[in-house]
Amino acid sequence: MSKHTSLRVGGPAEALALPESRAELREVLELCRKHEVPVRILGAGFNTLVPDAGLRAAVVRLHGLRKLARSDDGRVLAEAGASHSRVTRFCAKEGLAGLEFAVGIPGTVGGWLAMNAGIREREMRDVVECIEFLDPATGKCQEMRAEQLRFRYRALEVPADVVLLKACFHTEPSDPEEVRERMRSFLAERRETQPIDQLSCGSVFKNPPGDYAGRLIDAAGLKGSGVGGAEISTVHANFIINRGGATATDVLQLMDQARAKVLQRFQIELEPEVRVWGEEL
Template structure:
């Protein structure tokens, strides 16, 4: 049970460091996630700087309030009961801190598509693969997001974090614990706030053509026009999740307004008014039927958080 006094005290203390517009009580997470589902967060904080984020964590910890950190709200499913305590969303942390000799130091709140476009304008190549991945840079590092043969581990050289106690730390590439859709931050209770990317000089026109081609391929094959969290399942060794789901005849499988996309079976989509319960029901039924048909367990790529 969350202490209501602690929530009130948090809001009062935090208002000394950031405008009240950046502190939202009972924030419906359906409005702050790409799946457009999920119950309310007790308090949602939208820090504009690393200092504000660090302060928010320190205040929350002093009041014994749980803390959840989100990037742009993609790759996450918030349950219908919402999230207790303090949610910190980083999509206002948007600043290119420096760009020199192929190294870009960027705040974690930038959307990947904007970073890719900025890199193109600077004549830097290596991150084109990410131009169509939904979400922020911080979330992409957290998940080691990837597509079309590239992933964040190929371009990230340094990461700055804020810890669960509000401390600030910096890690170089060998210490980031990257694996397939994995990083050290999934277990370390640290939150990515700044990322250094190491890119290479390239031809601006060629970089743009590559990004245009990848985006066209995404638009033609993926349900980008519908609410989703991106790819719902991780790729099982030796298989493709979408292919297995399609071969099991599950395109169009639905519960309420949650549905396995008829365009790409690797996506569960919200057709308009799905609940998190609907989405979870579809995910579990897909897992059950694919394992029954193929003996392969599909592990969700989407993070499932909050309470029922």
């Protein structure tokens, strides 16, 4: 899985499926059900950590389901496998405002939804009008409107085996150059505050209420500290980077150290934002 996750760590999965259509996706899910193989849906792996021992599961990547369109009334319809860069470029080209904040949040539409991805001021819940998902229990596709969805901080509450298929985003017509300019400014801010050129999974921990995980880890004196090839970024203390040759165990140990130190110093328990796979299966 080190080939399929942005931290470039993690052992093998039992199988990898790359369906190109809903019919193929259904076939894969049915096959896994028949053989009692657990399934994990992966977007682009920008927020997923797989242990070195690997996974007793089949991983299904949806990047073959990546259609992107605008509706007549200006909404953006995006399949789960569409990448963040395609969606934001599309919005800029079409002059559709609303998703500029997501320009530097790497991943796919499925990952954006599952993580309720966002920044301080705005997140997916503010722009999603409806989603379509596949319920593997029934094999049926269903739609849910925004008011029925339970987004939380960096999560969308849906049963673990639900496959998110598509999102409809609310956007407003705007001048393409203005959309582009706002995107440039979001990207420029990121470049200054995050180690975007290094291998990472973004924020490792969720911000605790009223504080920032990065501030706490920094104040605990951990910037630049490391285990094996994993290091707490000197640019942003809530990022763990793979400076070369890191293992998932290095990353997990460094996460444990950061949690323990922050708990000891500030009596605050940090909760992982990165999805650690494997342990729960």
